[in-house]
Amino acid sequence: MKRTCGRGGATTLFLGVLLLGALVGAAPAQAQSTAAADLPQDPALRSGTLDNGLRYAVIRSAAPKGSVSIRFAVDVGSYEEAESERGLAHFVEHMAFRATTHFEEGRLEHDLAELGVAAGRDHNAFTQMFSTFYQLDLPDGDAARLGLAFRWLRDVADGVVFAPEAVERERGVVLAEKEARNSNDQVAEDAITRFQGPELRSTARAPIGLEAVLRRASAEDLRRFHDRWYRPEHAVVAMAGDLPVEVMEGWIKGAFETWKTAGPLPARASRAAPDPRRGVDALTLPDAGLSDRLDVCRLRPGGPVGALSLADRRAADLQDLWVTILNARLAARADHDPTLLDGQASIYGAARDAAATCLEIAPKGQAWAGALAAAEAEFRRLRQDGPTETELEAALEVRRATLRGGISVVSTETANDLADEILQTLLTRAVFVEPRQLLRAYGVEMENVTPEDVRLAAVRDWAGSGPLIDAQGEAPPARAALIDAWRQAEAAPALAAFQDPPTPTWAYEDFGRGRVGSAARRARISCA
Template structure:
């Protein structure tokens, strides 16, 4: 019947499984009288099916300890609808029933008119709630601009509330019958089960499904990525800072061959080095912006978004945008240098090594999510072992010229969208479209200097302290913990565990906290942990510190409470 299924055995967590039903149909396939009904249908599948009428579905989920949200969920997007379950595996009957839930969702929804009418108000309230928060209001304006003059901008999943309120029952049934069919479905199962047994169960229940005698052709829709530059300025009373986003719409890269993996690595190295430079600018004195970053996200229809974002103080968004673009211009003019690339490669390799070392601890939900994504975008799902093997081979041969060439993706202004959003205040004037366009024109004509970088030390400490004798040592048998009292009076408790591979956790606490300070010092005491986190160590500022530790798998933090202060950290065994 054309249904795909994916099975992965995984023991984290024990005696649990993640199940997903993927429907390759979303709001973009709605007819003109169905706007919002793909999402409406998602809601309705929780309101009764053939084998779980009325509230029996919810009752079953609750009796086996599942809760809507953490264990049972669903979402509707432009191109897909996905349903997920987390189930216990201690009872074979529960597994069988859970698979029956997926089958019922796939083909046996009740779509009872009474329940449909009840659900209309739920969806309208969901729509209203979105408009009551700043993100919802911004998205209502940004998404149409992002997707341009395409079917996607006319088919937002939340839909048209007039249709949601008044659509005939037949319209909902029509979408279900037309698009919920085996050749547009996939089942994903990841968990602590026997693969052969799970496969047999899936084949048994899903092979009974059949496609309609006449299947509708699934039309492919497109998003333009070569349109003239566009500008959008938005204000909202709930925004507290000004933000600018520059989006370059480009054809999405494939990920199915070794060369694709190499290209993805090179692109990732470019992104990391650019973000480090932008981070460094936030610590300059004066800093040209509060925060800036670069990343890549998927839109739809084989198009991705190369995103630059910058936050500024009120009234400074234009200069902040200029500073961010000037840094991109510097990269385009001179590229990155060998030292930057070496650190980025070392950091990437360390991350692949950590993922491989902790492969037994990855949770089933993460694997399931990855399989859903690869099924939908047609890419290849790779194991941690394969990722590490390829990274070890390819990182050595990726050269600086290749990485620097990714700045060419921003050389063409076609497909560029510039968004500026800020607080709705009488005394705050945001740049208009003409002024934003001039920022880009001016950047093309400025002369930027080549990036200057200080020499970075290879290690934090040149003189390693010698070990000191401890005052006492005892083994606490009931906890299997070693208790050591150091010469300076610090109590040290050491316990060996196998909870997570290649991980060492450290925590330290002392009594005191903000309560020991005068009232006049309370605010400073309350903020000190954040200040320390943004500070360097010894003679190294934070930017230098991050570069020195680029290839290390570690983190360190400090905290202060009312009655105590503490330190915490984690690392691989090699970086303790």
């Protein structure tokens, strides 16, 4: 259950490209308007900032009983790499597992295993575009396990050993990981991101990096990258577990209060934006190993990270409404349209340099142009006429039901899930909100919402550079054919205004004479 209220999140930038952290950034917190103050932090969460700048948050969770989950992160990832450093953020993460000040090579995994902490399952790390984070899930919050966990995490901060011979051994592991990543799907996704945003830094900063850089990176290169970016001002710690919050806070302070670094903060990489002058364009990716798919996207500048004002939250809620409504229409159309197998709208944003609104379409057979036209027509109809009152109320109820579900599962949220969510809250400088407050806020944000509000939101979100079309599969149309198909679809006559389907009627309005209660009782007796 998402309990944060802010820009960013652990999701993707474009069309499912596995950049994991592409939506969480390290920009300074956005100035909050007074309207943002109506969403208070969950009182169960204790948060603070150490004198050195490290930010932390802890919460008590008794599920599973006795367990503790810890997350340490720096809000730095592959986005900050210079061209000659592409892949170093991920390489540094690998080296933190090989040897540190308190754990000689091979010792960490052995010591953790003796305490019931399994590598990969309970102990892992991930390098993303805007952050790098390390996770430990402990089966018990006793002093031995916590002591080992925080010794290692502090070593990650300023005690990673970059011995040349260890770097050579780890280089092969990193290169093997890069090779394993080169599936047909991943190669296609990389091509799509470059096509969509050739001017954007994010499209050329996949965390796995460049083979040439990885092969020549020295121990000193890695040390310099680590020392430049691993600083308490960039670091956050999230902790959830079956311990008093005061105890968890004490462990964090004891491990990290003495962490000091010298010199000014390094400059962050500049942020570009999509070229607003770019019009319709297309990319075709023929490959028998790819499933047939069409994507049509428009890109616009991304927004800053930070807590959202009431106006920002309302805009996001309206976005959610029109996407829900359009996807319901596309699903219904796919049931009878001979060209459309499936279709949906998605929003990918807001990252540092771009957000995207996309139509994702699967054609039936080779009916590429027909599927494209069907999805375009439905979206255009929504932007022209808006939803019906019935559609709007149904979409509102979908969101309300999700929020009510979040309230019902609070007592069962596990420590590892809470730690993950708190970590993203810290990285995005968002607000960790108690679910009842989220439901209350939704009522405020959506008060007096109208179909016209939703229509205008769809118009607003279908703006920016493009449309940018990509088609992949065994035999997709050529670039020129895709562009021509889109232009023909746009020029086609508009669909008539959407009409709600008839409300199903209950078939059993008259049960005739008799006593239903007695019949029901007899039926139960006869089945005994």
